[in-house]
Amino acid sequence: xxxxxxxxxxxxxxxxxxxxxxxxxxxxxxxxxxxxxxxxxxxxxxxxxxxxxxxxxxxxxxxxxxxxxxxxxxxxxxxxxxxxxxxxxxxxxxxxxxxxxxxxxxxxxxxxxxxxxxxxxxx
Numbered sequence: 526x527x528x529x530x531x532x533x534x535x536x537x538x539x540x541x542x543x544x545x546x547x548x549x550x551x552x553x554x555x556x557x558x559x560x561x562x563x564x565x566x567x568x569x570x571x572x573x574x575x576x577x578x579x580x581x582x583x584x585x586x587x588x589x590x591x592x593x594x595x596x597x598x599x600x601x602x603x604x605x606x607x608x609x610x611x612x613x614x615x616x617x618x619x620x621x622x623x624x625x626x627x628x629x630x631x632x633x634x635x636x637x638x639x640x641x642x643x644x645x646x647x648x
Contacts, residue, residue, distance in 0.1 A: 537625070577635075580631065587627045588627075588628075602614075
């Protein structure tokens with residue numbers, strides 16, 4: 526269990542460093558204007574809207590489930606004996622890691638959709 530927590534924390538730290546310590550690169554000139562395709566993509570806006578709706582639904586469901594599980598664990602922790610409280614503390618660590626992953630995945634997916642929408646609207 527302890528080894529798993531160390532591995533997960535290392536993976537999270539590396540991913541945070543990659544996201545926040547990346548360098549910014551600026552292109553010279555109007556590069557996007559030169560990349561106009563010879564064809565028109567029909568339905569791209571509808572696909573973006575469907576993607577945003579799916580991501581928002583998944584995020585809302587994940588948040589609701591996370592809050593419900595937190596309430597259940599919290600109530601069990603308050604009602605439990607001393608030995609049960611120790612077990613619930615052990616249960617909280619994987620829950621918190623899972624909640625961070627769920628919230629982070631929703632945010633990352635939203636960033637990807639916004640970037641894709643920005644690219645399609647710029648072209």
